[in-house]
Every structure is written in C-alpha cells, then in structure tokens.
Amino acid sequence: MRNLVPALVLLILLPAASAQEERYELGRRLRQMEAAWEQQEDETARQRALEHLRPVTRQFFAFRLAEAARSLDHATFALQSPREPSAARQWAAALQITPQKRLLDDQQTELVVTVQPFYRPAVPLPRGARLRLWFIEKEVVSVPLDSWPLTVRVPLPPLGEHDGLDRRLYVLLDAQDNLQPVRIGISQVARLSSRLERLTQALQDRPEALAIETATLRARLAAFRAALRGEAPITDFPYAEWLRNAELMAAHKPFFTCERHGQYWLSIPTGAEGATPCRLFVPKGLHPERPVPLVIALHGAGVDENMFFDSYGAGQIVRECHSRGWLLLAPRAGLLGPAPVPALIDALAKRYPLDRRRIFLVGHSLGAAQAAALAQRHPESFAAVAALGGAPPLSDPQLLRRLPFFLAAGSQDDLAIAAARSLHKKLAAEKLPHYRFREYPRLEHLTIVREALPDVFAFFDSLPPVKAPPPSSPRD
Incomplete structure (x- = not known):
C-alpha cells in the first residue's frame, strides 16, 4: 500500500485536461464492466473476466491507462460471451x-x-x-x-x-x-449565465447555520465554471439537477435535512482543512427522533468519493445501506491522508439522526489503511471497521479486543494478498472476540469490494451497539 501514495501524487500532477479525460474514459469502462458483472451470474464467465481484470490496477498505477482500458473492455467481452468479440465490437469499445x-x-x-x-x-x-x-x-x-x-x-x-x-x-x-x-x-x-450570477451574489452574508449549503454552493460554482471551460469530469455529473438544488440552497434555508432522501453531492466544512467533498445517501423515512446507523466509505488511491457510489460493484454499498435504511457518506481523501472523518460525523449529526453507537468504517486499498488509522486514533468513535483489498498496519492489535474488525482480500490480488495473509496470521494468534478474515478465491483488487460487501454488512448486523462517544474536539 505504501507504493500507492507516490503513485497517487503523480497521478494528480499529470496534465489536468488529458489526465481527467483519460480518467473519465477508464471510469466509463469500469462502470460498463461492472454492469455486465451484475448481469452475469455464471461463474465460468466471471472467471474469464477475472483473467483480464487482474493486471488493471498495476496498469493504472504505472500510468499505462490505454492498457488498463483495453483490459477492462476485454473483461466486459468475456462476461458477455466466450467467443472472440467481432472487429466492430472491439473498435466500438x-x-x-x-x-x-x-x-x-x-x-x-x-x-x-x-x-x-x-x-x-x-x-x-x-x-x-x-x-x-x-x-x-x-x-x-x-x-x-x-x-x-x-x-x-x-x-x-x-x-x-x-x-x-x-x-x-x-x-x-x-x-x-x-x-x-x-x-x-x-x-x-436555460439562462445559464444569469442563474450563475445570482448564485454568486447569494454567497454574500450567509449565516453560519447554513455552512454546509454555503460550502456546497461554492463547490458547485467551481464545478460549473470548470465544465464551461471544457474540463472533463471524472464521471457523468447531473449539472442541471445540481443547478436546481444550488438555487434551493441559495434561499437561506437548510437543504440537507431528513425530509430530502436520495443521493447528494455536498461539501462539508471541517475547520482548518477547509471543506471536504462528499457523496451522501439519505434513506427514505428518516425521523429526527429515530437514530440510524452511518457507514463511512473510504476510497482507494487515484479515485474519489464517487467510486463507492458509481463503481465498487455498481454501487453495491448504496444498495446495502438502502435495504437497511442506513445513512452512507463517502468523503474524498486528502492528498496525503484520510478525510477528517470525526469532524464530518459531527457535522452530519447536526442535520441527521445518527446512531453514534453504530458508526461503521469501510475502506478499500489505501482507504483500508486510512480506515484502520482512524480507528486506532479514535477507537471510541466507531462500532466496527472493514478493510478490503488492503492490509493496514496496526500499532496495537489489542485494540481490536474492543473494536470489531473485518479483513478481506482476493487470492489473486497481487497488491494486497501477501500482506493480508501476514496480518491475519498475527491477528488470529490474538484470539480476538470480534475479528473475521476471509480470503475470496480467484478475486483481484477491484472485484473484492463488490463480493465482500454483503459479508461485511452481515458482520455489522451481527454486532451489538457500542457506547456512544462524545463529539470530537476541533483539532480532530
């Protein structure tokens, strides 16, 4: 996992326009492959696809993006048919x-x-x-x-x-x-210029109680201007819907409340760190007096907060939370560290009925290491941690006697499996009361998330609530 940090820094420093277009193309192909994976239940077809998926992560971090795109496309072909794709199909892809x-x-x-x-x-x-x-x-x-x-x-x-x-x-x-x-x-x-001008004016003299709406308005205006300059997004953004929502946020009334359910992009102020871009799922039927669990999803290196919602099993984690009526927050990681999760939890708790005894962390790859680091720094804040496709360093394994821990990796994950097996050997010797390890046969670094998430949520379901922690201090 340590090798992914410099790779992430280099990826961010690539020429912005070309890098973002290529990342969009890779994301589009990943979503197509995952849609085909969801439609294909035949294990033989999935095994054909895994042969093409295995090198994708290393190709991505070696900046061989065209090769990664080819591998994703051929994984999609393999899911759809055992036959060699036609020339037309290959060129179309x-x-x-x-x-x-x-x-x-x-x-x-x-x-x-x-x-x-x-x-x-x-x-x-x-x-x-x-x-x-x-x-x-x-x-x-x-x-x-x-x-x-x-x-x-x-x-x-x-x-x-x-x-x-x-x-x-x-x-x-x-x-x-x-x-x-x-x-x-x-x-x-319609009337795009005048509407953006009114939003800009609405940023003046905003009350502190609307800090999330104000930060989100600023982020939306920046995104609109980038799109008007022709900059590519990392995924397909609903700019028209964003603009309508931004106009509601400009009306000096809270927008992010229990009454609005669905998926949202927002920016949450977190003190000295500025504002953290996030994606949020709010289940239908929330009531201020009935707290619900919250899942925090930490993405891997080189991607962002959209990954858990759009990919990682075509949004499997959203479906898991939807079926349970749980809140879901996916924050964007910082350049060299995790998002300020405790501050994000405190901010959400002012808007939504969080069950502070049942806040769960899920991380993939570099996000798995960040989840473990957060849990070790704030063990009282979380009910359990799931580390997928990563083997996070644990300074004190005894910590896991109080904090349930789920560790998983695919047997064909060249980046994580050796370290995951080593960590499992160490943790198994501790005979921890709430520790679970699973190695998924033949899976690699990407598909592990989709296949492990149902087991992760079953693990969360089995755990008793923990004692609610106090709110975090400003320095967190």
Whole structure:
C-alpha cells in the first residue's frame, strides 16, 4: 500500500485536461464492466473476466491507462460471451469520445464531439464502418470513420419548457453488428449565465447555520465554471439537477435535512482543512427522533468519493445501506491522508439522526489503511471497521479486543494478498472476540469490494451497539 501514495501524487500532477479525460474514459469502462458483472451470474464467465481484470490496477498505477482500458473492455467481452468479440465490437469499445463541453446553455444549437481511438485494437476497422451520434432519434448524424481524430457536430434539441435537462449523447459504431450505443452525460441549462450570477451574489452574508449549503454552493460554482471551460469530469455529473438544488440552497434555508432522501453531492466544512467533498445517501423515512446507523466509505488511491457510489460493484454499498435504511457518506481523501472523518460525523449529526453507537468504517486499498488509522486514533468513535483489498498496519492489535474488525482480500490480488495473509496470521494468534478474515478465491483488487460487501454488512448486523462517544474536539 505504501507504493500507492507516490503513485497517487503523480497521478494528480499529470496534465489536468488529458489526465481527467483519460480518467473519465477508464471510469466509463469500469462502470460498463461492472454492469455486465451484475448481469452475469455464471461463474465460468466471471472467471474469464477475472483473467483480464487482474493486471488493471498495476496498469493504472504505472500510468499505462490505454492498457488498463483495453483490459477492462476485454473483461466486459468475456462476461458477455466466450467467443472472440467481432472487429466492430472491439473498435466500438476502443473509441474515446470527447465532447467539447458537457455543460451547455440554451443558446447553443450543436455540440462539437471529437472521436479517436483510446487504444488500437489488434484487428482492422471494418470496411465501410460509420459512426452515428444523436440526442434524439429524429436527428441522427452519421459520418464515415475515414480519419482520426474525427470531429462531429451533433444538433442539440431545444429545451422547450424545461429550465434544464441532464441528457445523454448516444454514440454508436454502425458496422452491421448488434452493438449498444455509448452514453455520455451532457447537461443543457436555460439562462445559464444569469442563474450563475445570482448564485454568486447569494454567497454574500450567509449565516453560519447554513455552512454546509454555503460550502456546497461554492463547490458547485467551481464545478460549473470548470465544465464551461471544457474540463472533463471524472464521471457523468447531473449539472442541471445540481443547478436546481444550488438555487434551493441559495434561499437561506437548510437543504440537507431528513425530509430530502436520495443521493447528494455536498461539501462539508471541517475547520482548518477547509471543506471536504462528499457523496451522501439519505434513506427514505428518516425521523429526527429515530437514530440510524452511518457507514463511512473510504476510497482507494487515484479515485474519489464517487467510486463507492458509481463503481465498487455498481454501487453495491448504496444498495446495502438502502435495504437497511442506513445513512452512507463517502468523503474524498486528502492528498496525503484520510478525510477528517470525526469532524464530518459531527457535522452530519447536526442535520441527521445518527446512531453514534453504530458508526461503521469501510475502506478499500489505501482507504483500508486510512480506515484502520482512524480507528486506532479514535477507537471510541466507531462500532466496527472493514478493510478490503488492503492490509493496514496496526500499532496495537489489542485494540481490536474492543473494536470489531473485518479483513478481506482476493487470492489473486497481487497488491494486497501477501500482506493480508501476514496480518491475519498475527491477528488470529490474538484470539480476538470480534475479528473475521476471509480470503475470496480467484478475486483481484477491484472485484473484492463488490463480493465482500454483503459479508461485511452481515458482520455489522451481527454486532451489538457500542457506547456512544462524545463529539470530537476541533483539532480532530
């Protein structure tokens, strides 16, 4: 895990525009693979896919991003069929699709899109292949694939009576094959400039009680401006929905409350650290007088707070929390350390009915090490810790006599399995009352999260509540 820290720093220091476009492309392919994994229950098909997935993490941290993309695509192919994919299918998967912008105002009538191979398939491009792009099927643009990069202008449909829409741009390689279109998120907003100006003015003289809304407003304005400059997001963001929510936050009333359920992006002020970007799941039916458990999910290196919601089993952790009516918070890690989790918990407790006796930590890879570090520093704050795909250092194994601990790794995880086995040997000798280890056969570094999470939550379910801790001090 120590080797991942300098890799993360280098990844952040890559040229911003190209690195973010490539990270978006990798994320899109990862989500496609995970969707195929969820649809495919045949173990033989999953084993075929795992052969392609095993090198992905090392390719990513070696900055061989095109190779990582190819591996993810071939894992998807393996899940869908044991046969070699057609040339058309391979070329359709290999394309990098880059909109000039992903946030547009209602005055724009077309979107400029650049298409080129993210990597080169080993087979020739099918003769006569054409690319079709559209927002609505009545206005399809069809162009031949005769040169790279290919620039295409796609008509934008009018907004009509809507003040904004989060649309999908569809891109399909038409080569007489039964292919599915790629979907890219594009947002179109009416009166965009004037609405952003009003939000900027609304940041003046904000009350302290609305600190979360104020920090989130600032983050939204920064995201809107980045999108208008043409910067790529790491995933598809619903900018139109964000703008409507931001306008509600500007109204000097709390937005993040029990009455609103669903998934949200927000920024939580945490003292000297500034504000921490997070994603939050709020279950339906929360009541101020009925506290519910909270799960804190810490992502691995090189990704961000979206990973647990969009990936790691196509959002498996969200489904686990939804089925139980639990809150879920995924904070973005700092450059060289974990998010200020105790301060985040205190901030959430002012808005939501947290059961302070049942706050659980889940971490993957570098996030597993950060979860263990937080638990050792604040053992009274957590009911249990789950470390997946990582073997965190434990300064005092006796701490786990009071703190339940779940450790898991895949047998084919080249990054974590050796250290996980070594740590398990040490912890097993301690005969801890609430310790569980599981090695998942044939799994690697990515799929371990999706496959382990049901066991993690069953472990959490089995534990009695702990004594509620006091609120953290400002320095935490």
